[in-house]
Amino acid sequence: MSAAKNINISLQIWRQKNSKEKGKMETYKLNDVSTASSFLEMLDQLNEQLVNERKEPIAFDHDCREGICGMCSLYINGRAHGPDTGITTCQLHMRMFNDGDTIVIEPWRSAAFPVIKDLIVDRTAFDRIQQAGGFVSVNTSGNTIDANTIPVPKDDADKAFEAAACIGCGACVATCKNGSAMLFVGAKVSQYALLPQGKVEATNRVLNMVRQMDEEGFGNCTNTGACEVECPKGISLENIARMNREYLSASLK
Amino acid sequence: MKLDSKIPEGHISQKWTDYKDHLKLVAPNNRPKIDIIVVGTGLAGASAAASFAEMGYNVKAFCYQDSPRRAHSIAAQGGINAAKNYQNDGDSTFRLFYDTIKGGDYRAREANVHRLAEVSGNIIDQCVAQGVPFARDYGGMLDNRSFGGTQVQRTFYAAGQTGQQLLLGAYSSLSRQIGLGKIDMYNRHEMLELVKVDGKARGIIARNLITGEIERHSAHAVIIATGGYGNVYFLSTNAMGSNVTAGWKIHKQGALFANPCYVQIHPTCIPVHGTNQSKLTLMSESLRNSGRIWVPKKKEDAEAIRAGKMKPTQIAEEDRDYYLERKYPAFGNLVPRDVASRAAKEVCDAGHGIEANDTNEGVYLDFSTEIQSKGKQTAYAKGNHNPSQEEILSLGKKWLEEKYGNLFTMYQKITDENPYETPMKIYPAVHYTMGGVWVDYNLQSTIPGCFVAGEANFSDHGANRLGASALMQGLADGYFVLPYTVSDYLSGDIRTGKISTDLPEFVEAEKNVKDSINKFLSNNGTKTVDHFHKRLGLIMWNKVGMGRNEKGLQEAIGEIASLKEEFYKDVYVPGSSDELNPELEKALRVADFIELGQLMAIDALQRKESCGGHFREEYQDAEGETLRDDENFKFVGAWEYKGYDIKNEELHKEELKYEFIKIAARNYK
Numbered sequence: 006m007s008a009a010k011n012i013n014i015s016l017q018i019w020r021q022k023n024s025k026e027k028g029k030m031e032t033y034k035l036n037d038v039s040t041a042s043s044f045l046e047m048l049d050q051l052n053e054q055l056v057n058e059r060k061e062p063i064a065f066d067h068d069c070r071e072g073i074c075g076m077c078s079l080y081i082n083g084r085a086h087g088p089d090t091g092i093t094t095c096q097l098h099m100r101m102f103n104d105g106d107t108i109v110i111e112p113w114r115s116a117a118f119p120v121i122k123d124l125i126v127d128r129t130a131f132d133r134i135q136q137a138g139g140f141v142s143v144n145t146s147g148n149t150i151d152a153n154t155i156p157v158p159k160d161d162a163d164k165a166f167e168a169a170a171c172i173g174c175g176a177c178v179a180t181c182k183n184g185s186a187m188l189f190v191g192a193k194v195s196q197y198a199l200l201p202q203g204k205v206e207a208t209n210r211v212l213n214m215v216r217q218m219d220e221e222g223f224g225n226c227t228n229t230g231a232c233e234v235e236c237p238k239g240i241s242l243e244n245i246a247r248m249n250r251e252y253l254s255a256s257l258k
Numbered sequence: 259m260k261l262d263s264k265i266p267e268g269h270i271s272q273k274w275t276d277y278k279d280h281l282k283l284v285a286p287n288n289r290p291k292i293d294i295i296v297v298g299t300g301l302a303g304a305s306a307a308a309s310f311a312e313m314g315y316n317v318k319a320f321c322y323q324d325s326p327r328r329a330h331s332i333a334a335q336g337g338i339n340a341a342k343n344y345q346n347d348g349d350s351t352f353r354l355f356y357d358t359i360k361g362g363d364y365r366a367r368e369a370n371v372h373r374l375a376e377v378s379g380n381i382i383d384q385c386v387a388q389g390v391p392f393a394r395d396y397g398g399m400l401d402n403r404s405f406g407g408t409q410v411q412r413t414f415y416a417a418g419q420t421g422q423q424l425l426l427g428a429y430s431s432l433s434r435q436i437g438l439g440k441i442d443m444y445n446r447h448e449m450l451e452l453v454k455v456d457g458k459a460r461g462i463i464a465r466n467l468i469t470g471e472i473e474r475h476s477a478h479a480v481i482i483a484t485g486g487y488g489n490v491y492f493l494s495t496n497a498m499g500s501n502v503t504a505g506w507k508i509h510k511q512g513a514l515f516a517n518p519c520y521v522q523i524h525p526t527c528i529p530v531h532g533t534n535q536s537k538l539t540l541m542s543e544s545l546r547n548s549g550r551i552w553v554p555k556k557k558e559d560a561e562a563i564r565a566g567k568m569k570p571t572q573i574a575e576e577d578r579d580y581y582l583e584r585k586y587p588a589f590g591n592l593v594p595r596d597v598a599s600r601a602a603k604e605v606c607d608a609g610h611g612i613e614a615n616d617t618n619e620g621v622y623l624d625f626s627t628e629i630q631s632k633g634k635q636t637a638y639a640k641g642n643h644n645p646s647q648e649e650i651l652s653l654g655k656k657w658l659e660e661k662y663g664n665l666f667t668m669y670q671k672i673t674d675e676n677p678y679e680t681p682m683k684i685y686p687a688v689h690y691t692m693g694g695v696w697v698d699y700n701l702q703s704t705i706p707g708c709f710v711a712g713e714a715n716f717s718d719h720g721a722n723r724l725g726a727s728a729l730m731q732g733l734a735d736g737y738f739v740l741p742y743t744v745s746d747y748l749s750g751d752i753r754t755g756k757i758s759t760d761l762p763e764f765v766e767a768e769k770n771v772k773d774s775i776n777k778f779l780s781n782n783g784t785k786t787v788d789h790f791h792k793r794l795g796l797i798m799w800n801k802v803g804m805g806r807n808e809k810g811l812q813e814a815i816g817e818i819a820s821l822k823e824e825f826y827k828d829v830y831v832p833g834s835s836d837e838l839n840p841e842l843e844k845a846l847r848v849a850d851f852i853e854l855g856q857l858m859a860i861d862a863l864q865r866k867e868s869c870g871g872h873f874r875e876e877y878q879d880a881e882g883e884t885l886r887d888d889e890n891f892k893f894v895g896a897w898e899y900k901g902y903d904i905k906n907e908e909l910h911k912e913e914l915k916y917e918f919i920k921i922a923a924r925n926y927k
């Protein structure tokens with residue numbers, strides 16, 4: 006257990022006014038950062054300083070600040086969600102850094118995620134993939150059968166849950182040298198493929214989602230596995246394999 | 259103004275069924291002629307939008323995040339209640355109804371709560387059909403656990419991520435309708451004004467948060483599902499963007515705001531670490547199933563711990579005060595949240611807090627007993643009847659890891675302490691707001707055509723919300739209530755035709771929004787928005803927090819009024835209006851929080867009783883328990899806006915009638 010202390014750091018941050026203008030790295034100094042602060046609290050502190058100096062604060066995405074909404078992003082020192090594993094940027098803490106460190110902060114880099122401003126990118130491609138088939142076509146009327154009528158083996162339910170734990174943050178895409186979205190799409194396809202409720206539409210689902218994924222300009226998967234390493238929710242490559250199997254059998258139908 | 263709750267006649271168990279049978283309908287061929295706006299895509303908004311679209315209406319949905327999947331409902335950890343009685347432990351619709359009314363300290367509406375209990379089972383069926391992966395037992399059946407304030411196991415869950423899975427379920431239904439072209443989804447859009455035409459809600463003004471463009475959107479009905487206002491305290495468990503703006507704007511247009519002082523303070527959050535803190539993190543209440551809460555009996559021990567001279571593990575069993583087990587033997591560590599929170603405040607106020615910060619606020623949530631018993635149990639189950647202490651510990655920790663692994667990891671990441679080895683530190687934090695826009699049985703506000711759902715309305719939880727009931731309410735409102743009641747309202751609109759956004763009402767509303775934005779951007783102030791928000795938060799926490807008294811509340815009302823003046827004079831908002839500008843977004847939200855904060859204090863001052871989350875220090879019994887005054891305060895306090903000075907707001911009372919549940923003192927002993 007380490008007691009909190011204050012450190013001074015230097016920051017190199019990507020600044021870009023909007024999607025049309027070119028961006029560049031800027032350097033900032035920030036003193037008295039408590040190591041008990043989260044990374045985003047450190048950025049709050051920097052922004053407070055910038056606003057007080059009448060400079061424009063840095064735009065970054067965030068909301069829940071507890072690792073579940075998937076809104077925060079940030080490429081920190083060359084890694085998606087920074088130098089810790091199994092977490093999102095909002096869960097990264099300043100105790101991971103030392104006094105005098107220089108920290109480099111960039112937005113997600115991927116053709117399918119264009120920069121909107123500074124560190125904020127557009128991830129709506131994920132929404133469109135889901136809209137293409139990431140659902141079970143059940144009416145919302147409540148006229149469904151009792152939930153326990155169809156038992157689901159615990160192992161299947163657990164696996165489906167693990168796939169469903171994806172928060173749609175896009176770290177997998179950002180970290181992949183091909184900008185592939187296979188881990189995200191694989192997770193979604195797997196969740197439904199593993200549950201009896203999703204089976205009926207399985208063929209169309211995987212074909213439609215993969216088609217949309219390609220249309221959005223994501224790259225191809227070459228099995229480098231970088232996505233799995235940086236995924237904050239431990240989504241496993243197994244899901245990509247399962248998607249490929251689903252896709253293959255759907256294509257043969 | 260006369261409040262008409264529109265509660266139907268008849269026996270409680272028949273009200274909703276009979277009522278539904280007589281609501282007016284809109285024929286399928288007429289629905290495409292009608293537009294509905296849904297603001298918010300959390301559980302309440304996403305489920306409503308998906309349902310309306312499926313029925314055939316044209317829907318426009320709005321959220322301020324980059325995707326509807328990120329709404330704050332995503333963060334709910336613990337679970338969702340439903341009276342399914344799968345565990346055969348005596349649960350029923352009536353018992354869920356009863357527990358919820360009692361849990362709410364008899365300040366909720368019977369008819370609404372019963373309806374909620376009635377549809378609860380259906381919610382689970384619906385979600386399972388959508389592919390929500392709830393936890394299952396080895397027989398393939400749904401698993402349940404228990405939550406504070408109940409004696410049955412009726413909580414359905416998906417590990418510590420129930421809200422996420424439920425929201426993703428609703429989001430998938432929403433996505434399906436977007437894909438089919440039935441919903442126009444407006445991400446990164448913030449509603450900043452309601453537009454009324456002839457007294458009816460007919461549209462909204464929204465700001466495109468990327469381009470800054472101010473847009474007009476018209477509809478025949480507007481649904482507000484924008485979540486809670488806990489961020490009025492600055493520090494809370496809510497997402498950073500959670501705000502009251504939509505609710506407050508409609509309040510200013512004539513919707514009454516009910517019970518604003520009812521705030522739930524959740525007992526199991528990680529204590530504050532320092533002044534730069536932006537947000538508090540909840541440790542799921544389900545941990546109270548396995549953890550025992552205590553503080554050192556001796557003040558010297560607490561002092562030694564705070565000074566870092568002693569470790570909690572060094573304190574002997576007999577020197578620990580398991581205060582909840584001591585005071586509330588029947589429910590123990592599973593008493594409702596308000597009771598657990600106040601008890602923690604009490605022991606910390608008495609000097610037994612263990613956190614080494616300037617407040618000394620914190621208590622222990624200890625898993626060592628559970629590690630022992632579960633370790634032993636597992637060893638026995640494996641046929642090892644003579645396990646060593648080491649084996650027990652290792653098996654016990656493994657058991658905990660399976661059950662709560664992600665929560666333990668989260669705790670360790672934040673605090674840098676290992677909860678398997680040393681007890682967690684917890685303290686209460688602002689979590690949920692029971693107050694909200696006043697709605698009738700149809701979930702309609704006092705503005706015709708403007709409906710309010712989920713945490714944004716006031717209706718189902720009374721003065722205190724039991725765990726796992728907010729998710730239930732959000733989905734009940736969206737899937738199973740609004741589709742009926744909004745259709746009834748819209749049956750009068752099948753000949754209205756499209757509503758033009760060129761109407762003078764739209765022009766004026768847009769102008770008002772632009773004016774207030776320009777005012778902020780041209781204000782030559784010196785202080786940041788957060789500066790004011792933090793100051794507001796401190797006033798609220800200290801004087802309108804876990805314990806309130808007349809003097810403090812009066813001070814708060816005055817201090818907030820001055821803060822408001824200072825805010826408008828001295829806030830500095832950088833950037834311009836035609837770009838992505840997070841400081842501007844915050845400024846517009848904080849302006850509304852300030853006014854609401856003042857109303858919360860005013861509401862708390864008039865309520866001269868203690869109930870649920872509202873603890874007036876003057877009204878407690880000899881043992882420090884809440885003292886309700888049913889004779890004088892068995893009402894919903896609904897406030898009407900009367901212009902710039904919030905002190906002029908007028909109180910309207912909706913008497914609460916308890917016909918089917920005998921009102922009694924709440925006792926968890």
Ligand SMILES: Cc1cc2nc3c(=O)[nH]c(=O)nc-3n(C[C@H](O)[C@H](O)[C@H](O)COP(=O)(O)OP(=O)(O)OC[C@H]3O[C@@H](n4cnc5c(N)ncnc54)[C@H](O)[C@@H]3O)c2cc1C
Pocket residue numbers: 297298299300301302303320321322323326329330331332333334335336337338420421447448449450483484485486495496497500501503504540689690711712713714725726727728729730732
């Ligand atoms: C950490 C945490 C854990 C919880 N755990 C549980 C639990 O285990 N069980 C339980 O029952 N409850 C739990 N709750 C409570 C529950 O999650 C919430 O009450 C519930 O999800 C609220 O849902 P909602 O749909 O009303 O609002 P939200 O999910 O908050 O959604 C609000 C929506 O409104 C949008 N919005 C807001 N303002 C505007 C605006 N002006 N313009 C446009 N869009 C706007 C947002 O973008 C968002 O889409 C928990 C809450 C927290 C904070």
Ligand code: SF4
Pocket residue numbers: 170171172173174175176177178188189192232235236237238239240
């Ligand atoms: S698969 Fe992992 S990295 Fe990719 S979006 Fe989902 S949670 Fe993020």
Ligand code: FES
Pocket residue numbers: 066067068069070071072073074075076077093094095096
């Ligand atoms: S802000 Fe929600 S995951 Fe980081």
